[in-house]
Every structure is written in C-alpha cells, then in structure tokens.
C-alpha cells in the first residue's frame with residue numbers, strides 16, 4: 438500500500454448499466470497458488486485475482502522455493518512437491534490477509550521449517566489462536582505476540598501427527614489450515630465441521646489428486662485427508678468472485694433504472710448466501726448460462742433495480758455470505774422496513790470489527806441502525822436516498838476493503854455522497870473496483 442491515505446467521495450449515481458466482469462475469486466486464487474506450489478511440475482492458473490492479499494501468498498510461496506510468474510494472462514507455478522517447502526530467509530509479510538496467514542500456517546506446520554509471519558496493523562490485531570490450537574496438536578510450535586496475534590514465529594514438525602479436529606468456530610480458514618497440514622502428515626487427518634463453510638479447499642485438493650473424503654454424519658461434515666500425498670499439477674480457471682460481485686448486485690438493486698449483467702460469477706452454494714437473501718428481500722437477480730468453471734458452479738447474473746423489503750436474516754445462512762454482510766447492511770438501510778441480523782460474532786474479528794464499523798458508517802450516512810452483540814438491526818428508508826446531516830458523510834474504513842466498498846455503494850444511494858477516508862485497502866481484494874464502478878455509471 439502507498440504511504441498516504443487516498444480519500445474519495447462517492448456521489449449519488451445514475452443507473453448502473455452494461456456488462457461487467459469482476460476479478461477472480463480471492464479464496465480460490467490463494468488455494469491455486471498454494472496447491473500449485475506443492476505439486477511437482479507446472480500448474481497454470483488463469484483468472485487469478487491480482488489483489489494484494491493473493492500477491493502476499495505468492496511472495497511467501499516464492500520465499501519457500503516455488504517459482505511463480507505471470508506469462509501473458511496466465512500464472513505459471515512450478516511447485517516443490519509436498520514436503521519440499523524450503524526455510525524462508527526473511528520474515529514473510531502477510532499484509533492485510535487472514536487467509537494467507539492461516540492457510541500458510543497450516544502448510545508450514547508439517548514442514549521442518551521455521552517461519553516468521555508479520556502483517557499490517559489490521560491483521561496484527563486478528564486472532565491466530567484458532568489456527569495455532571489444532572496445529573500445535575499436530576506438533577508445530579508457535580510463539581505469537583501477546584493475545585495470540587502477529588508477529589509470530591512458528592516451527593513446523595516433520596513428520597507431524599494426524600489429528601481429528603472438530604471446528605469450534607465456523608471457519609474455512611481453520612478447516613483449510615488443518616487439511617493443508619494433513620497433506621504432509623502420515624496417516625489420516627480429520628476435520629469435523631458442525632456448520633458447513635466454503636469448500637474450495639476440498640474441491641481443489643481433490644482436483645490436484647489428493648485422497649480426500651467428505652461424509653455427512655449426524656448433520657456434521659466429516660472431512661478426511663490422507664497424508665503424504667502426491668499432488669499432480671493442474672490447469673485452473675478461477676471464476677469471478679461472488680464477494681466482489683456483491684457490491685454491484687446491491688448497487689444495481691438500489692439505484693433506479695439500473696440493469697447490469699455481471700459475467701462469470703462463482704455460485705458455489707457455500708458462497709451464494711447473499712443472492713438468496715437479496716432475492717428474499719425482493720431483488721431481481723437472474724442467473725443466465727449456468728455452467729461449471731474450474732470445478733465450481735458459475736453463472737452470469739443480470740440484476741435490475743427493485744424495491745427491497747427488510748427481512749430477518751436466518752443466522753444459518755451466515756457462513757455462506759460472511760464477507761457480504763457489510764454490503765447487505767447497506768441494502769437493508771435502503772429497504773422498506775426493518776432488517777434483523779443475528780449470529781454474526783465472527784464479523785467482529787475480520788479486517789475490522791465489521792459490526793461496529795458499519796454501525797458507525799451507516800449512522801454517519803443518515804441510516805437508522807442499532808448495534809447488538811452479534812448483529813445489526815437496520816430500519817430502512819423505504820428507498821429514499823440516505824441523508825446525513827450537512828455535507829457528505831465522513832466514513833472511517835479501519836483498513837477494511839469491504840467497509841470501503843460497501844460505503845462507496847451507500848454513497849451512490851445517498852443525497853450528498855459519502856466520503857471514504859481511504860480507498861487504498863480496496864486493492865487487497867478488488868483493485869479495479871473504482872474504475873468498474875465509474876464505467877458502469879457512464
């Protein structure tokens with residue numbers, strides 16, 4: 438990130454129209470690089486997200502011996518083989534990325550290497566204990582900063598010890614960390630998921646040839662990975678990121694006259710919660726040309742302006758739209774009536790405390806919002822633009838890309854605009870967000 442904050446005012450918008458493509462899925466991009474780095478031979482990935490978070494993963498894997506380079510539109514990854522990661526010489530900078538940190542902790546845990554992980558001010562506040570706990574049981578040792586945060590030093594163990602681990606929090610990052618550690622661990626490593634979370638790791642591990650079984654047992658998902666795996670290099674096409682498409686789905690729903698098609702959006706059921714919730718609120722979202730890309734369901738989404746109505750969001754759907762709540766709160770702020778969300782404690786340990794940050798930001802923008810311990814209650818305007826007192830509402834983003842983009846969308850549906858204190862964090866997941874938004878308003 439450059440040194441100086443980059444503020445921007447997002448002004449009331451005319452209709453959003455045309456056809457756009459959002460960049461590649463962030464979760465899938467991280468995993469493509471990691472599994473490519475563990476396969477012997479060349480993996481090729483197209484559509485890879487070139488956001489700062491994914492580039493942090495690429496840099497860390499290079500420091501551990503993988504060769505990763507872009508050739509034209511395709512990324513080429515020459516892996517070192519499972520068990521072949523080298524000791525990095527310097528501290529690995531994870532930037533703003535929780536996914537890079539926790540998944541790489543998993544990879545390193547079963548390699549005989551020592552690694553130092555550092556991150557930015559936001560990442561350095563986030564809890565790493567959730568990954569440290571199971572990985573310690575597998576034999577890795579960790580020296581985190583007080584509170585279980587970065588910077589931390591870790592030492593992997595080879596051979597590590599296989600475990601059976603029931604996830605105490607619904608976290609795809611923790612699940613993936615244990616599965617990735619299991620790749621280089623003798624025997625079978627088992628993760629039990631009481632609540633299903635995104636399953637990109639499972640899909641891609643299988644795609645690379647790992648022996649992995651998923652069983653439904655008494656309402657839980659039991660995932661078993663057979664260790665000392667050999668991964669075969671793959672050609673991967675990364676679908677568009679539904680978490681990035683989310684901002685445009687809400688923006689086009691809110692702004693009158695909009696008719697926008699977002700091409701090639703990943704619609705894995707463990708990620709598609711927002712589409713279902715917006716439809717429940719009355720949104721007009723049509724799925725066209727449903728197909729499979731890179732082992733993931735994908736469609737083009739046509740979204741047209743519609744009047745939204747507030748709902749009670751079922752907490753069970755939360756994991757499948759966990760990163761989309763900030764922008765859902767914006768949709769709720771413009772809907773008719775009250776929207777109630779619950780069961781969202783996890784939002785408090787993302788890049789920022791997303792419940793508190795969105796409550797403050799939306800209140801500044803003139804919305805009526807009540808913060809609870811585990812969610813927000815939002816009284817919508819019934820479609821009237823958000824009107825704060827005085828000039829454009831000033832919003833603090835706390836180094837959180839999703840707060841910045843959500844409040845940019847709020848600006849489009851406001852009377853006087855919304856002033857974001859810093860747009861730089863957007864580059865972590867969606868570098869061309871602003872230019873795409875400008876383009877479809879033209």
Ligand SMILES: O=C(O)C1=C[C@@H](OP(=O)(O)O)[C@@H](O)[C@H](O)C1
Nearest residue numbers: 464536607608609610611759760
């Ligand atoms: O596994 C992943 O790629 C992710 C899992 C989620 O985090 P948690 O595992 O902390 O819920 C999500 O919020 C994050 O953006 C990406």
Ligand SMILES: C=C(OP(=O)(O)O)C(=O)O
Nearest residue numbers: 533534535536537760787
């Ligand atoms: C929570 C997020 O990412 P991460 O945990 O990888 O920082 C996100 O992208 O919203």
